[in-house]
Amino acid sequence: MTRWLVTGAAGMLGRDLTDLLQARGEEFTPLARVDLDVTDPAAVAKAVSVVKPDVVVNCAAWTAVDAAEEHEEEAFAINAHGALNLAAACASVGALLVHPSTDYVFDGGASAPYAEDAPPAPAGAYGRTKLAGEQAVRAALPGASYIVRTAWLYGAHGKNFVKTMLRLAGNGTAPGVVADQHGQPTWTADVAAQVYALIANAAPPGVYHATSSGQATWFTLAEEIFTLYQDQAQIQPPIDNSERVRLTPRPITTADYPTPAKRPAYSVLGHDAWHAAGIQPISDWKDALHRAFPAILSTANA
Ligand SMILES: NC(=O)c1ccc[n+]([C@@H]2O[C@H](COP(=O)([O-])OP(=O)(O)OC[C@H]3O[C@@H](n4cnc5c(N)ncnc54)[C@H](OP(=O)(O)O)[C@@H]3O)[C@@H](O)[C@H]2O)c1
16 A cells, blocks of 8 residues: 655645545555645654655645745745655655646646647746746755646635636625736646556656646636626625526636736646556636536535
8 A cells, every 4th residue: 555645744635635645545645834844854854754655745835826926935945845854754764755836837828728748938036936846846855756737726625716706796796807818727626636646557657737637817717707696606695686686707808807926828638648658638718617516515604
């Protein structure tokens, strides 16, 4: 049986991964930030030498994209040095390391899906720190690491765009949503399943893109969430019109919604590595959202 160690286990992906490992009857050690700070090399080395895992999945990360612009050093400590600490510890016990990364390693200037080996060129601090983490992991564990880039994540545990839209729909608010950024909304439970599949299938080490298939904009995603909410939740938004009025978001542009960190205009990632490894990529983003919806709805106000 495979012995797993999960860092950042209380995060959005960490929670779904540990739920999946539990459901599959795997032997795993979930370590949240309070249990293991990945920026502490001695603590990381000790934890790994005590658990002696076959696989470490590093779900610990600084994920506050805008705040990273002003706190790049702190983000770097977690996203780059933390990754390096884990890679060094894995090397010393012969463990595999699965390291989630991000579409933000690309600048978003493309117009066709980014291949796994497309040259990275981060446009902001968060992307730079995540790219440094990827490079540290690949250098320390060239034949024993998986870089699993994902994007536009939502899940039952943690703040995310889908939950925000559900709350707005519940309040009867139709927001303006950015319609000129393209990407792949992705459910954390699907990413967890892809990580599991990599190990279960002894896939070749390398870079994989764990994002939903197809592509959306934040606006088309919001439209789908509002539709699902009003159709499936069967809850009428508290609007004063007594007729059954459909509430829909309205499209706005990136320029209408300025943020400290530049957002990639085109963040669609290619899935060739899954096909080469004989593993199905994640399904279309709408299918994923429909499958995820009950779990997300049940925790939307939590
Ligand atoms: N969220 C997205 O849309 C998105 C998109 C693309 C890629 N990704 C990548 O996907 C992965 C998972 O993201 P997520 O959304 O699950 O993130 P998340 O919910 O923010 O979880 C990250 C976890 O890491 C913990 N952490 C922070 N610093 C730590 C440290 N020094 N030592 C140990 N743990 C630490 C956090 O704890 P605290 O909460 O206590 O700080 C949190 O529980 C990350 O690698 C991220 O870069 C995410």
